[in-house]
Amino acid sequence: xxxxxxxxxxxxxxxxxxxxxxxxxxxxxxxxxxxxxxxxxxxxxxxxxxxxxxxxxxxxxxxxxxxxxxxxxxxxxxxxxxxxxxxxxxxxxxxxxxxxxxxxxxxxxxxxxxxxxxxxxxxxxxxxxxxxxxxxxxxxxxxxxxxxxxxxxxxxxxxxxxxxxxxxxxxxxxxxxxxxxxxxxxxxxxxxxxxxxxxxxxxxxxxxxxxxxxxxxxxxxxxxxxxxxxxxxxxxxxxxxxxxxxxxxxxxxxxxxxxxxxxxxxxxxxxxxxxxxxxxxxxxxxxxxxxxxxxxxxxxxxxxxxxxxxxxxxxxxxxxxxxxxxxxxxxxxxxxxxxxxxxxxxxx
Amino acid sequence: xxxxxxxxxxxxxxxxxxxxxxxxxxxxxxxxxxxxxxxxxxxxxxxxxxxxxxxxxxxxxxxxxxxxxxxxxxxxxxxxxxxxxxxxxxxxxxxxxxxxxxxxxxxxxxxxxxxxxxxxxxxxxxxxxxxxxxxxxxxxxxxxxxxxxxxxxxxxxxxxxxxxxxxxxxxxxxxxxxxxxxxxxxxxxxxxxxxxxxxxxxxxxxxxxxxxxxxxxxxxxxxxxxxxxxxxxxxxxxxxxxxxxxxxxxxxxxxxxxxxxxxxxxxxxxxxxxxxxxxxxxxxxxxxxxxxxxxxxxxxxxxxxxxxxxxxxxxxxxxxxxxxxxxxxxxxxxxxxxxxxxxxxxxx
Numbered sequence: 001x002x003x004x005x006x007x008x009x010x011x012x013x014x015x016x017x018x019x020x021x022x023x024x025x026x027x028x029x030x031x032x033x034x035x036x037x038x039x040x041x042x043x044x045x046x047x048x049x050x051x052x053x054x055x056x057x058x059x060x061x062x063x064x065x066x067x068x069x070x071x072x073x074x075x076x077x078x079x080x081x082x083x084x085x086x087x088x089x090x091x092x093x094x095x096x097x098x099x100x101x102x103x104x105x106x107x108x109x110x111x112x113x114x115x116x117x118x119x120x121x122x123x124x125x126x127x128x129x130x131x132x133x134x135x136x137x138x139x140x141x142x143x144x145x146x147x148x149x150x151x152x153x154x155x156x157x158x159x160x161x162x163x164x165x166x167x168x169x170x171x172x173x174x175x176x177x178x179x180x181x182x183x184x185x186x187x188x189x190x191x192x193x194x195x196x197x198x199x200x201x202x203x204x205x206x207x208x209x210x211x212x213x214x215x216x217x218x219x220x221x222x223x224x225x226x227x228x229x230x231x232x233x234x235x236x237x238x239x240x241x242x243x244x245x246x247x248x249x250x251x252x253x254x255x256x257x258x259x260x261x262x263x264x265x266x267x268x269x270x271x272x273x274x275x276x277x278x279x280x281x282x283x284x285x286x287x288x289x290x291x292x293x294x295x296x297x298x299x300x301x302x303x304x305x306x307x308x309x310x311x312x313x314x315x316x317x318x319x320x321x322x323x324x325x326x327x328x329x330x331x332x333x334x335x336x337x338x339x340x341x342x343x344x345x346x347x348x
Numbered sequence: 349x350x351x352x353x354x355x356x357x358x359x360x361x362x363x364x365x366x367x368x369x370x371x372x373x374x375x376x377x378x379x380x381x382x383x384x385x386x387x388x389x390x391x392x393x394x395x396x397x398x399x400x401x402x403x404x405x406x407x408x409x410x411x412x413x414x415x416x417x418x419x420x421x422x423x424x425x426x427x428x429x430x431x432x433x434x435x436x437x438x439x440x441x442x443x444x445x446x447x448x449x450x451x452x453x454x455x456x457x458x459x460x461x462x463x464x465x466x467x468x469x470x471x472x473x474x475x476x477x478x479x480x481x482x483x484x485x486x487x488x489x490x491x492x493x494x495x496x497x498x499x500x501x502x503x504x505x506x507x508x509x510x511x512x513x514x515x516x517x518x519x520x521x522x523x524x525x526x527x528x529x530x531x532x533x534x535x536x537x538x539x540x541x542x543x544x545x546x547x548x549x550x551x552x553x554x555x556x557x558x559x560x561x562x563x564x565x566x567x568x569x570x571x572x573x574x575x576x577x578x579x580x581x582x583x584x585x586x587x588x589x590x591x592x593x594x595x596x597x598x599x600x601x602x603x604x605x606x607x608x609x610x611x612x613x614x615x616x617x618x619x620x621x622x623x624x625x626x627x628x629x630x631x632x633x634x635x636x637x638x639x640x641x642x643x644x645x646x647x648x649x650x651x652x653x654x655x656x657x658x659x660x661x662x663x664x665x666x667x668x669x670x671x672x673x674x675x676x677x678x679x680x681x682x683x684x685x686x687x688x689x690x691x692x693x694x695x696x
Contacts, residue, residue, distance in 0.1 A: 151660075153501055153604050155503035155589075155602035157505070157552045157591065157593075172527060175523055175527060176527055179520060179523060179524055179527070190636070194636060195635075195636060196635075196636045198636075198640060198642075198643075199640075199642050199643075202594060202595050202596050202642060203595060203640055203641055203642035203643075204505045204593060204595060204600045204640060204641055205640055206600070206602075206638050206639075206640070206653070206654050206668045207636060207638065211633040211634060211636070214656065214657075214659070215614065215633055215654070215655070215656035215657075216656060216659075224659065237660035237661070238659075238660075239604070239658050239659060239660065239664075239666065241503075241602040241654070241666055241668065243505065243600075243602065245505075245552060245593060245594075246550060246593075246594050246595075247550050247551060247552060247594075248550050252552045252554070252591075254503035254554075254589040254591065254602075256501050256587070256604075266563065285559040285563055286559060287543075287544075288538075288542060288543060288544045288546075288555060288559070290554050290555065291554075292546060292547075292551055292552060292553055292554070293551055293552055294546075294547050294550060294551035295546075295547075295551075305554070306554050306563070306589070307563070308562065308563035308564060309562075309563075310587050311562070311564075311572065311586075311587060312499075312585035312586070312587065313585070316587075318587065318589055320554045320589065
């Protein structure tokens with residue numbers, strides 16, 4: 001551990017994303033002078049290993065943030081709503097991985113490859129976008145910059161780890177029950193707090209998060225609204241259909257886009273994305289090279305493939321975007337924001 | 349068994365679709381006077397139960413079709429190419445469930461709810477469309493008729509049973525291996541005859557059938573071309589992304605459409621599809637009612653839900669279409685064509 005560095009707090013340290021945050025902070029050798037691991041009262045008291053040392057996890061309280069420079073929140077929206085302002089009040093900069101502040105006009109919503117400069121406008125809180133949004137905008141921003149972007153229609157193929165550890169357990173248990181010919185009772189997915197629960201093993205469930213009045217789910221509206229905010233394109237046409245799959249980790253997206261510039265070729269798009277920061281092109285159809293979630297797990301990049309020209313719309317293209325939803329979709333993007341704070345000299 | 353009725357042959361009687369064909373013929377009480385069960389040399393000699401009786405499966409040969417009135421083919425494209433003309437030569441009408449003749453201008457491609465009248469133009473062979481096409485056009489035809497249809501963008505979520513029994517076995521074995529922490533070697537999916545094989549359990553694979561020169565897969569081109577042919581809309585804008593999932597049976601589709609008529613409401617679309625033949629509306633978001641593959645298995649209908657208006661395009665709508673790919677996608681549609689042949693007096 002560096003003796004020079006920052007006092008970092010991780011809120012939700014025992015959760016799936018919190019664990020990945022610690023792993024990523026370590027891997028990136030983030031300059032940490034002091035570490036405070038926080039959680040709900042329920043998980044408080046447990047221990048977590050970081051840089052070869054056992055750390056006690058304490059219950060997150062307002063006074064836990066005394067002296068903290070950067071607080072990474074990933075313990076649910078209600079915890080963020082309650083405690084992020086308390087952390088800010090005590091001088092911390094909050095990187096919040098929940099949906100609590102994402103659409104707040106005073107809160108920058110940041111994917112560093114796309115809108116790192118927005119971090120400078122922060123008033124204490126910086127929001128980490130929704131996992132399915134992050135990977136999409138990381139792939140679309142280079143396209144927007146070079147060719148202009150007018151329309152996005154996305155259908156997602158999302159992993160259960162986005163719904164937390166209980167959803168992963170449920171999927172594994174259901175899978176085993178079905179393979180054994182045993183019965184089971186769904187109790188977590190599609191949404192823990194919603195009325196009905198459905199089988200996820202060997203199924204596809206077209207509901208992620210709660211339904212809104214317009215028939216879209218909250219997850220779909222997150223993708224639509226966050227994309228416009230991050231890309232600074234309030235009038236971009238975006239629509240989304242979000243579907244949960246029996247995949248542990250790794251979100252996939254079938255994305256149709258229309259660009260402004262005429263006569264763009266697939267080769268040009270491929271070259272552009274090959275060079276794009278944080279993006280890895282996997283697009284050789286004749287050798288069956290394309291991204292897949294099971295092979296993207298544990299990697300920080302956004303993988304893009306299956307790029308092809310629409311057969312009817314001259315400016316229309318299709319692509320397939322895959323990324324580890326716990327890394328680029330959550331922990332890695334949060335740590336990237338923390339790194340940007342350091343790089344931009346915004347944290348002392 | 350009726351003594352009046354038809355001499356029916358099922359080619360590929362031991363396969364997954366062949367078995368469903370027999371089951372459906374029985375369930376529909378199809379008038380069968382004589383039954384001839386055929387297969388490849390490999391499966392010949394085995395026995396199959398139909399209407400409480402054991403039937404011997406014989407090797408399919410040109411002379412097997414002597415006296416046959418209706419021959420249901422589902423034993424792969426090469427068998428159809430070789431033997432369908434032989435069956436026709438001997439007076440049989442062929443309902444072919446492979447891709448061998450689908451785009452042949454002399455062969456009607458039929459989904460009875462959509463274009464039953466096309467059957468009258470047959471010259472011996474009637475083609476059963478691709479599974480993912482059938483369920484989509486069954487849901488879109490009522491929309492086209494009432495409001496006009498200009499554009500379709502579909503992303504599919506397809507079950508492994510579409511790739512045959514070996515693909516189902518592979519998925520189950522891989523799932524168990526992963527749950528046990530054991531290693532495994534993919535050998536069937538995404539395409540048995542292609543060079544590389546990938547994990548399907550807990551994964552999503554954006555390749556169904558072989559890649560074409562334009563970057564689309566053959567499955568995607570089937571959806572595009574067959575939709576235009578069945579709906580008699582050569583200039584309809586259609587594009588498709590086809591993805592294989594760890595689902596045993598039941599294809600799902602996220603479909604974006606644009607209609608011609610202005611100011612169509614979601615309620616109007618719902619009412620229309622509620623009355624549409626072969627379609628069951630499952631669309632009550634506030635009660636979490638929407639179609640899912642695991643709950644559609646064994647049912648002949650096409651299930652439609654998640655109908656919502658696009659937030660940017662006035663004439664744009666999204667929907668989620670699910671059906672049992674072995675039934676409406678294959679066996680049931682073939683038997684429906686046979687029933688139409690009888691109803692239209694085209695078979696004596």
